[in-house]
Amino acid sequence: MTRVGVIGAGKIGGSLLVRLAESGDFDLGVSDVHPEYLRPFADRYGTWSTDSNLELAERSDIIVVAVKPWDVGTVLESIAPAFEGTDKAVVSVAAGVTIQSISEKLPAGTPILRVMPNVCASVGLGSAVVTANEAGRGRLPMVMEIFGHVGEVMELPERLFDAATALHGSGPAYVALFADALIQAGVREGIPRDIARRLVIGTIGGTAVLLKERSAHQVRDEVMTPGGTTAAAFVAMEKAGFVGAIYDGVNAAAEQSRGLGK
């Protein structure tokens, strides 16, 4: 059984742990600076835990670093001795932290992989991209299998990771912003809040299913009757800069991610 150790039992690390534990396919360990985050995994799934990142790395074959980008350096320094003379792999899910900067903290030749997941992993509907250094390429299938437990995983060159971080890493927050605005717009038109909320959630969920089957343009054209209500809405939204705001937002997030890597 592959021994997977997760450092950081937060939103991403915790979601991954739950799904991997439910699969029963892995020997799982977890560490975090908050002991209270560790107990539920031990109680519910029998996952072993420790407050020592080094011990976790020593007892694992694949170490997933799921801490905030600015904590990654400290974590890597603390676990580096565990990699000496082994073929353990490290997987970072941190935004903006490059394979190059990770390799500077670990022994030469360490297999290093980066994964950019998103928070939809917590409901098993995540999207993730993965890349690896030369030494880590052989671990791609295993790491794709691991993250496959929380959603869909695709390989992507590292040079596009900042863009992917901006697109789907932050993406759930954009959709939530849109959903909130749509709910408020419904309320403004007089629809009771609870009904507006259910209508919007159903619309977003249903549209996601439609978009798996057809292009965005096809869905748009099916809804937009010439001279009708949707066409009127599109004109008003375009005048307000809806599409331009999305381009600018994703670009700003990508730039922010590039800055984290410096």
Ligand SMILES: NC(=O)c1ccc[n+]([C@@H]2O[C@H](COP(=O)([O-])OP(=O)(O)OC[C@H]3O[C@@H](n4cnc5c(N)ncnc54)[C@H](OP(=O)(O)O)[C@@H]3O)[C@@H](O)[C@H]2O)c1
């Ligand atoms: N959340 C997202 O939507 C998302 C999406 C894509 C990628 N990511 C990436 O995933 C990573 C984790 O994000 P998250 O949102 O899951 O963070 P999170 O919820 O804050 O979880 C990180 C956990 O690690 C703990 N921690 C901090 N330093 C540690 C250390 N030295 N040793 C062990 N544990 C430590 C944190 O404690 P403290 O709270 O005390 O620091 C926290 O409990 C980030 O690098 C982020 O860029 C997140």
